[in-house]
Amino acid sequence: MHDKLIYDENSASTYEKFTTLVGKVAEAGETAAFLERFSCGRSALELGIGNGRVAVPLSEHGVKVEGIDNSESMLKLLANRTDQIKAWKGDIADFSSEQRYHLVYCVFGTFTLLSTREEQIACLRSAAEALDEEGALVIELPVPVLDGFIRGQRVIANLLDYENTLVNVEVHDSLKQNLTSTSLWFSGTSLRRSPQRIRYVYHQELDTMAQCVGLELAERWEDWAKGAFTDVSKRHISVYRRTSV
Ligand SMILES: C[S@@+](CC[C@H](N)C(=O)[O-])C[C@H]1O[C@@H](n2cnc3c(N)ncnc32)[C@H](O)[C@@H]1O
Incomplete structure (x- = not known):
């Protein structure tokens, strides 16, 4: 298998059906409402923007959303949905941006598609550099579940x-x-x-990687409705800001 899986035309075309079936289309409005509070009506950058499942409703809230994705097929789906979002082909493990954003976000476990620790840290570093002074980085990740493996x-x-x-x-x-x-x-x-x-990460490792690039945890929730993150939570939504000096 290639180290980087690129969503091809086949997977991109079924992405909407898949995200509908697993409930991710239904929750996109709530995700956008959560993110809107961190963008403060200013600019936002989505890492792995896909077909705009979240970016489109967020831009409908008046946020100027931009995005990066490494799949031309996904970017084509996004372009077919809207011309309000600027998105470009790139690798979220290695990007730089002239512009500074008030919000950078990476949802639906996309961060774990970076399959090495080095790529994950590089992504966090690029994200930190893309934030403006008061900006926030929001990451949604599943809590790893490693039950039931027999001989790996x-x-x-x-x-x-x-x-x-x-x-x-x-x-x-x-x-x-x-x-x-x-x-x-x-x-x-x-x-x-x-x-x-994927490379799974526990929340504490994510905090440590974020610290390495000058970010600190500001908030952590178990869902977009701001439920408390506990030992039975299935995912976390973590918000990082620049480390205050
Ligand atoms: C699980 S989908 C999420 C899409 C969208 N963010 C959403 O929430 O519906 C992951 C997306 O990340 C993109 N992606 C995966 N690895 C990437 C990488 N290294 N650089 C840029 N995009 C990547 C895929 O092409 C795909 O569109």
């Missing part, structure tokens, strides 16, 4: 609805914190196969 392998089945079954076949590399997986999505009579590699 596990299979997880999700029955999404009567028509759709998703089976994830995963291999764990505990030294690199990598999960290399293939998703098998059975829909009616069709089967779609998508490979992926």
Whole structure:
């Protein structure tokens, strides 16, 4: 498998159906409302903007949203939806921007698609540099769940609805914190196969990596409605600001 999975035309075209099935389209409005408070009506940059699931409703709140993505197919979907968002092809592990943003954000676990620690730190460094003085970096990440591996392998089945079954076949590399997986999505009579590699991170490691690039944790929630983050939370939404000196 290539080190970097690029969303091709096939995966991009089914992205909307997939995000609808797993409830991510339904929560996009709430995500945008949360992010709007941090952008203060000014400019925002999304890392891995995709088809604009979140960026489009955020720009409808009056925020000037820009975005980076490494998939031309995803950028095409975004361009078909709106001409209000400037987005360009780039790698979120290695970007620089002349402009400073009041909000930089990376949601839906996109940060873990950077499959090495070095890439993750480089992304945080670029994000920190892109923030204006008072700016905030918001990251949404799942809490890693590593139950059920036998000799480093596990299979997880999700029955999404009567028509759709998703089976994830995963291999764990505990030294690199990598999960290399293939998703098998059975829909009616069709089967779609998508490979992926992520590097999972716990919230405390994320805080440490952020500290390395001059950011400190300001807030952490378990969802967009600002529920308390606890030991049973399935994800976290972490807000970082520049370390005060
Ligand atoms: C899980 S999707 C999330 C898309 C969108 N942010 C959302 O919440 O619906 C991850 C997105 O990140 C992009 N992506 C993955 N790795 C990337 C990288 N290294 N640089 C830029 N974009 C990347 C993919 O092309 C895809 O559009």
